[in-house]
Amino acid sequence: xxxxxxxxxxxxxxxxxxxxxxxxxxxxxxxxxxxxxxxxxxxxxxxxxxxxxxxxxxxxxxxxxxxxxxxxxxxxxxxxxxxxxxxxxxxxxxxxxxxxxxxxxxxxxxxxxxxxxxxxxxxxxxxxxxxxxxxxxxxxxxxxxxxxxxxxxxxxxxxxxxxxxxxxxxxxxxxxxxxxxxxxxxxxxxxxxxxxxxxxxxxxxxxxxxxxxxxxxxxxxxxxxxxxxxxxxxxxxxxxxxxxxxxxxxxxxxxxxxxxxxxxxxxxxxxxxxxxxxxxxxxxxxxxxxxxxxxxxxxxxxxxxxxxxxxxxxxxxxxxxxxxxxxxxxxxxxxxxxxx
Amino acid sequence: xxxxxxxxxxxxxxxxxxxxxxxxxxxxxxxxxxxxxxxxxxxxxxxxxxxxxxxxxxxxxxxxxxxxxxxxxxxxxxxxxxxxxxxxxxxxxxxxxxxxxxxxxxxxxxxxxxxxxxxxxxxxxxxxxxxxxxxxxxxxxxxxxxxxxxxxxxxxxxxxxxxxxxxxxxxxxxxxxxxxxxxxxxxxxxxxxxxxxxxxxxxxxxxxxxxxxxxxxxxxxxxxxxxxxxxxxxxxxxxxxxxxxxxxxxxxxxxxxxxxxxxxxxxxxxxxxxxxxxxxxxxxxxxxxxxxxxxxxxxxxxxxxxxxxxxxxxxxxxxxxxxxxxxxxxxxxxxxxxxx
DNA sequence: ATGAAAGCGCTAACAG
DNA sequence: CTGTTAGCGCTTTCAT
Numbered sequence: 261x262x263x264x265x266x267x268x269x270x271x272x273x274x275x276x277x278x279x280x281x282x283x284x285x286x287x288x289x290x291x292x293x294x295x296x297x298x299x300x301x302x303x304x305x306x307x308x309x310x311x312x313x314x315x316x317x318x319x320x321x322x323x324x325x326x327x328x329x330x331x332x333x334x335x336x337x338x339x340x341x342x343x344x345x346x347x348x349x350x351x352x353x354x355x356x357x358x359x360x361x362x363x364x365x366x367x368x369x370x371x372x373x374x375x376x377x378x379x380x381x382x383x384x385x386x387x388x389x390x391x392x393x394x395x396x397x398x399x400x401x402x403x404x405x406x407x408x409x410x411x412x413x414x415x416x417x418x419x420x421x422x423x424x425x426x427x428x429x430x431x432x433x434x435x436x437x438x439x440x441x442x443x444x445x446x447x448x449x450x451x452x453x454x455x456x457x458x459x460x461x462x463x464x465x466x467x468x469x470x471x472x473x474x475x476x477x478x479x480x481x482x483x484x485x486x487x488x489x490x491x492x493x494x495x496x497x498x499x500x501x502x503x504x505x506x507x508x509x510x511x512x513x514x515x516x517x518x519x520x521x522x523x524x525x526x527x528x529x530x531x532x533x534x535x536x537x538x539x540x541x542x543x544x545x546x547x548x549x550x551x552x553x554x555x556x557x558x559x560x561x562x563x564x565x566x567x568x569x570x571x572x573x574x575x576x577x578x579x580x581x582x583x584x585x586x587x588x589x590x591x592x593x594x595x596x597x598x599x600x
Numbered sequence: 601x602x603x604x605x606x607x608x609x610x611x612x613x614x615x616x617x618x619x620x621x622x623x624x625x626x627x628x629x630x631x632x633x634x635x636x637x638x639x640x641x642x643x644x645x646x647x648x649x650x651x652x653x654x655x656x657x658x659x660x661x662x663x664x665x666x667x668x669x670x671x672x673x674x675x676x677x678x679x680x681x682x683x684x685x686x687x688x689x690x691x692x693x694x695x696x697x698x699x700x701x702x703x704x705x706x707x708x709x710x711x712x713x714x715x716x717x718x719x720x721x722x723x724x725x726x727x728x729x730x731x732x733x734x735x736x737x738x739x740x741x742x743x744x745x746x747x748x749x750x751x752x753x754x755x756x757x758x759x760x761x762x763x764x765x766x767x768x769x770x771x772x773x774x775x776x777x778x779x780x781x782x783x784x785x786x787x788x789x790x791x792x793x794x795x796x797x798x799x800x801x802x803x804x805x806x807x808x809x810x811x812x813x814x815x816x817x818x819x820x821x822x823x824x825x826x827x828x829x830x831x832x833x834x835x836x837x838x839x840x841x842x843x844x845x846x847x848x849x850x851x852x853x854x855x856x857x858x859x860x861x862x863x864x865x866x867x868x869x870x871x872x873x874x875x876x877x878x879x880x881x882x883x884x885x886x887x888x889x890x891x892x893x894x895x896x897x898x899x900x901x902x903x904x905x906x907x908x909x910x911x912x913x914x915x916x917x918x919x920x921x922x923x924x925x926x927x928x929x930x931x932x933x934x935x936x937x938x939x940x
Numbered sequence: 941a942t943g944a945a946a947g948c949g950c951t952a953a954c955a956g
Numbered sequence: 957c958t959g960t961t962a963g964c965g966c967t968t969t970c971a972t
Contacts, residue, residue, distance in 0.1 A: 274949055285959045298957060320728045322949035324661035325964045349689055357711050368706045371697050388660045492891045525893035551832045553865035614965060625943045662965035665948045
């Protein structure tokens with residue numbers, strides 16, 4: 261009966277039916293589906309054929325009801341995603357999807373915010389969500405500690421503030437800043453300044469401190485800096501201030517590509533050519549680094565890899581509730597383009 | 601016993617327990633939870649108190665098993681999200697979340713791609729997903745027609761190619777292009793050209809045709825154009841070609857902000873000041889419009905509203921499987937910044 | 941208006 | 957190694 265297999269069955273196929281077709285019990289079919297090793301291979305064969313013939317697909321709701329596993333994890337994005345246009349996001353999603361999708365695990369996206377928190381906690385506790393990945397959680401955000409205290413599976417991007425014990429993934433911020441310092445100094449720059457991120461943010465702190473430490477090692481103990489907020493607009497404002505206070509500036513390390521993106525036009529309008537008059541180095545290697553004029557030399561974070569590692573950690577926490585907290589730190593790389 | 605209510609219950613509260621506490625049957629509690637009107641108000645009251653006291657939350661898996669509703673919808677993003685850095689994405693998610701979150705519906709994000717297609721179709725058919733929103737689906741992508749043929753709830757962003765009958769929401773592309781044309785001509789520009797998007801894309805086609813039609817109405821029948829691919833890099837290449845072929849260019853309509861972003865530096869390096877020598881108008885009002893130098897005058901799509909409308913349409917399709925296909929078209933607005 | 945009971949499709953003891 | 961059985965927590969007739 262050609263055509264029968266391609267036509268969508270009106271009614272979903274159940275374990276029961278497969279069992280009937282294969283002439284075995286539901287339990288056996290279930291074992292085959294779940295790859296339980298202790299099944300006679302000839303029976304397994306028969307069952308598999310019945311599965312293929314019927315087009316059986318497990319009903320996840322039913323499974324979820326008994327296993328108490330939802331098969332979905334939350335990705336909690338900072339609200340700034342919309343404000344700043346989030347150049348990061350695509351890379352994060354890609355990295356996460358790479359591991360989650362082959363497993364058939366759903367990625368539920370959520371925007372941080374108090375009303376979300378309640379839903380998130382409820383969903384996690386109800387078992388509608390198995391765990392959560394928190395991206396760039398805001399300082400003072402109670403969510404990380406709340407989830408950690410409830411012993412719910414959670415992984416953070418970036419180190420947590422304070423002494424919170426939560427699994428997280430980070431890039432070696434200080435090492436990245438050092439790469440920038442070495443490059444700038446290696447270029448012969450001597451009047452180097454930096455635009456930092458918001459200093460209530462661990463990543464911003466680590467980049468600034470790391471940069472200063474590296475510069476000190478390279479012989480410069482005093483590095484002028486101004487604090488931005490990671491937005492392109494704050495990059496512009498900060499560059500203006502820096503230029504006013506240090507007109508002889510010849511090197512600039514900007515703690516995010518987005519801020520660098522904002523700083524570049526300011527430099528240009530002030531008559532400074534990049535990279536001839538001042539070399540500028542960014543951080544992230546986000547998509548905005550490429551659309552900068554000139555294209556930005558920057559410290560690259562392996563965001564996709566980091567995101568993939570976050571899910572892996574999370575899934576492990578889900579599988580082994582008593583798994584100890586752990587953190588993994590990735591090495592940054594340096595991407596030389598035209599701005600330095 | 602202070603502290604008892606705040607401590608997370610080890611075991612989830614079930615309907616059964618609430619029923620016991622309230623002294624009624626499970627069915628009654630279920631009715632209260634689901635706001636069935638035919639419940640005596642005093643009983644409803646009692647039950648509600650029991651619910652509050654126990655901190656009861658329905659188990660969605662159990663509910664889903666019987667209602668055959670997953671309570672989650674998919675958001676299928678184009679793969680280019682990662683390549684182009686997707687300035688759109690934040691706005692789409694925000695719009696969707698605005699309607700989905702209060703309803704407790706989960707948004708499952710997916711990246712377009714053949715391996716995704718199988719999963720998506722399977723999930724939809726098994727009821728693990730209630731419907732799907734397809735963003736900027738690629739031309740020739742079989743997914744839209746596949747889902748439509750299976751009569752699964754689906755909504756598209758942008759009009760479908762061909763004669764496919766699928767619910768969708770779009771912005772009035774031609775009207776947007778007309779706004780650009782009128783602005784440019786109103787500025788006194790007479791040597792106007794345009795950088796189009798990929799012409800296998802409905803939006804790109806509509807913008808180009810709309811622009812030409814408007815220009816014709818304004819007295820110019822021949823508008824030079826070159827075809828880009830919506831990426832910033834193609835914007836740069838296209839601007840180069842246009843400048844080479846039409847050095848006297850004084851007005852430019854670029855079919856996406858990202859391409860305009862790429863075109864601007866090319867103009868500058870060619871010695872053309874924007875907006876003094878050439879006025880440029882973009883399309884989208886994505887985040888990249890703001891980081892352009894100078895900030896981009898552009899045609900704004902009400903992306904958040906459009907996204908919200910997409911979910912509303914989708915949820916309606918889910919609720920009423922025989923609901924007729926419909927499309928809603930939003931009016932663009934014009935945002936004057938400094939590039940024109 | 942409320943309760944009793946059936947059953948959604950699946951997994952997991954427990955026997956055999 | 958396989959089958960039987962008992963639920964998982966909820967909604968929904970069907971009686972009452």
